[in-house]
Amino acid sequence: MSAPALVLIGPPGVGKSTVAAAVAERLGADLRDTDVDIEVALGKSISDVFVEDGEEAFRVAEAAAVDAALQHDGAVVCLGGGAVMTAAVDEGVSAAAARGARVVMLDVGIADAAKRIGFNQSRPLLAVNPRASWLAMMSERRPTYERLATDVVDTAGRSVEDVVAEVLAILGEGE
Numbered sequence: 772m773s774a775p776a777l778v779l780i781g782p783p784g785v786g787k788s789t790v791a792a793a794v795a796e797r798l799g800a801d802l803r804d805t806d807v808d809i810e811v812a813l814g815k816s817i818s819d820v821f822v823e824d825g826e827e828a829f830r831v832a833e834a835a836a837v838d839a840a841l842q843h844d845g846a847v848v849c850l851g852g853g854a855v856m857t858a859a860v861d862e863g864v865s866a867a868a869a870r871g872a873r874v875v876m877l878d879v880g881i882a883d884a885a886k887r888i889g890f891n892q893s894r895p896l897l898a899v900n901p902r903a904s905w906l907a908m909m910s911e912r913r914p915t916y917e918r919l920a921t922d923v924v925d926t927a928g929r930s931v932e933d934v935v936a937e938v939l940a941i942l943g944e945g946e
């Protein structure tokens with residue numbers, strides 16, 4: 772049964788896309804960042820999808836992109852922060868874990884998240900009142916992230932390289 776090697780979940784700005792790219796390179800594995808897959812499939816940026824088509828349309832496209840990525844054997848898969856709140860995605864990630872994928876939650880607090888993403892315009896859900904929105908989003912999502920995760924990596928105050936090394940160790944690919 773095919774399964775990705777790794778599925779990265781966690782809030783926006785925690786470093787999923789950055790860490791996934793580095794881990795995939797180190798493993799020589801295929802990288803599937805589902806936000807990139809959605810942009811290719813719809814031919815526009817995530818921000819434009821939200822503005823022109825709305826969040827509901829984005830979540831439909833996202834569920835399809837995640838479903839395809841979770842069938843990609845041996846891949847390093849990186850989800851958008853809100854993906855697991857869609858029931859089909861939640862079930863798909865659980866099923867991938869049952870087939871052997873490691874599901875790693877990257878965790879972070881508000882202080883580091885704010886520094887990393889600068890709370891700028893590129894994440895449409897955080898465009899208005901970014902700090903309060905991030906905190907509310909995190910309290911709603913945290914139980915789902917923690918339930919799905921086979922492993923949790925705290926990224927607060929750590930370099931990208933440090934986080935990548937811990938994720939590689941979880942995969943049994945230490946230095």
Ligand SMILES: Nc1ncnc2c1ncn2[C@@H]1O[C@H](COP(=O)(O)OP(=O)(O)O)[C@@H](O)[C@H]1O
Pocket residue numbers: 781782783784785786787788789790887888926928929930931934
């Ligand atoms: N451990 C880290 N320490 C400091 N900055 C980080 C760390 N991980 C990622 N970053 C930076 O945070 C920003 C957001 O990362 P990104 O990979 O886009 O997050 P996500 O995909 O989770 O939204 C990037 O500029 C990245 O370089």
Ligand SMILES: O=C(O)C1=C[C@@H](OP(=O)(O)O)[C@@H](O)[C@H](O)C1
Pocket residue numbers: 781782783784787788806817850851852853854893894895896
């Ligand atoms: O948290 C969310 O709902 C979202 C997170 C984003 O991805 P990142 O988590 O990679 O920033 C992107 O999928 C979209 O803007 C919605």
Ligand SMILES: [Mg+2]
Pocket residue numbers: 787788789806850851
């Ligand atoms: Mg990302």
